[in-house]
Amino acid sequence: MTAGQADALQRLWPQWGLDIDGQHVIDLEEMFGNGNPVVLEIGFGMGEATAQMAAGHPDANVLAVDVHTPGQGNLLNLAEQNGLSNIRVGNGDAIILLREMLRPDSLDGLRVYFPDPWPKKRHHKRRLIQPEFLSLAATRLKPGAIVHCATDWEPYAEQMLEVLTAHPDFENTQADGGFAPRPEFRPLTRFEGQGLDKGHVVNDLLFRRVPHQDQ
Template sequence: MSENHASPSAPATAGEQSGAPAAEATTASPAAASSAAASSAAAQQARGRREPMFPDGPAPDPAGSHHERRIRSFQPRRSRVTTGQGEALRRLWPKWGLDIDGLSKLDLGELFGDPELPVVLEIGFGMGEATAKMAAADLGTGILACDVHTPGQGNLLGLAERNGLDNVRVANGDAIILLREMLVPDSLAGLRVYFPDPWPKKRHHKRRLIQPEFLALAATRMAPGALLHCATDWEPYAEQMLEVLSAAPDFENTQSDGGFAPRPDFRPLTRFEGQGLDKGHVVHDLLFRRKAH
């Protein structure tokens, strides 16, 4: 963290600079005093914006300027971090969290403490309830959960600790940079994308995550036979997902009819999904396997 300490000595007044007597120089008008107080408050606010809320926790922009600026498929959501979430971030981030800075390759075996553990990448986990349930139901699989939502990161870390889930790691930042710069080929046993932002307006469709370019990249990091599992309650996006996945040369549909899949038992119902179902939305699951090289 950069240091931004204020100077211990006050700046010279106009009287001091012109050689006026010290007694006269220390006499400031009410307007000058008010201006100095306002400047001090502004400086404190500026320092607050520059200094992270959790100095040893997730960075606001971990990749910084190391990588190109491009259209993002996600929007960082800034909402209030509760006391419990903040405490989890402070204590557990150094142990189970990582920033996606794009500067080095990840050794997943070292990250999870087991070189034989299969690891699944989950992109976008919300508040982490479903992720924690899946981790608890399958302790023999590591889940690398990626998101940019600070309250959700803290919530998932807290859930992992309370439930003794040593098979969860939380990644902060852009999943594209994680896949492209930090994961090695064939390192993933699976990829999960549940309820990504549907970007419903036509002019925003280019921001949708499930695109041919994304699938081509993901395929290089998934081992042969690894499962790509997507779910959405936005029907137009589901249709696009099915079309794009069906055309992807590196993947094959697990459904013999080439259509959507029933929700597998290992994907629990999420709170977000329940809200969609209450509104009459239809949830579609897509299960595709990475073809052999």
């Protein structure tokens, strides 16, 4: 961790940081100080793309969660440098956040960009995008909310498409039932650029939370 990242963590965490402890339910309106829509981003690396998207959409709030301390410091630094008051940074397990700390129907979107693909077959169960995770996320997403995933690991992309397509709480925004073109609002990350240079194919998935059965 650089000195700048450590300094940003120390100074800005009390104001813009969230320790995911499962001990209380968050009031997102109070957390951000406005009534704007909130998107949860799980895993943000060094935060460059997160900051870029927050800057491009100042009327939307981003709750960005990761366990990588240098990345947390870097994102806080970027938020301060660019005057981005619509970012909050969470440290800890996103499952605990979703299950214990967020209210039903409180999120307007969910982003999972380039999650760990766990390429070995015996590790596939560790992949984030699984039916149980989607069922939990669905309880916290408003009807119409968008789940946006992106990966450069093609077998994982195929699994994501299969799992999301089969899940009753989500529908594909693509009429052909396949992958989506990269939306303009998702910046090309440095990591992604390196993958493309190596010939990797990046797939985006955009699924919509369907209304609850009783709605």
